[in-house]
Amino acid sequence: SVLQPCQPINETISVEKDGCPKCLVFQTSICSGHCITKDPSYKSPLSTVYQRVCTYRDVRYETVRLPDCRPGVDPHVTFPVALSCDCNLCTMDTSDCAIQSLRPDFCMSQRAP
Incomplete structure (x- = not known):
């Protein structure tokens, strides 16, 4: 299999917050792909x-x-949409830096129709 380069891709994600009983699932652009690393x-x-x-x-x-x-x-949730991506150090402000994380469309609450 060919490793995909680091680039924006379309992905289904979810957003939810305390005080709102339903999770909203939708398509957006996120960064995904392979970065060359040295160990x-x-x-x-x-x-x-x-x-x-x-x-x-x-x-x-x-x-x-x-x-x-x-x-x-407040029912509003603001999220970043990837316009371009880069291989760089992980920034906790905008990225999930976990080694293993939940799927991007995971909901803890009921999904909104």
């Missing part, structure tokens, strides 16, 4: 190794409205 054979306690991951370079932000939120709860 030194000799590891010194004084050296630091940084792994590069496929992450956002240019983004725009979009906002969706969650249905049936409780009174007083």
Whole structure:
């Protein structure tokens, strides 16, 4: 199989928040793909190794409205949309830096129709 380069792809994701009983699932553009990394054979306690991951370079932000939120709860959720991607250090502000994570369309609450 051929490793896909780091690039924007269409993906189904979910958004949800406390006070809103339904999860919204929709298509957006995220960064995905392979980044070349190096793992030194000799590891010194004084050296630091940084792994590069496929992450956002240019983004725009979009906002969706969650249905049936409780009174007083802001139903809007803003998320980044990938315009371009880059192999770089993982930024927790915009990326899931976990080694193993849930599917991007995973919902803890009921899915909105």
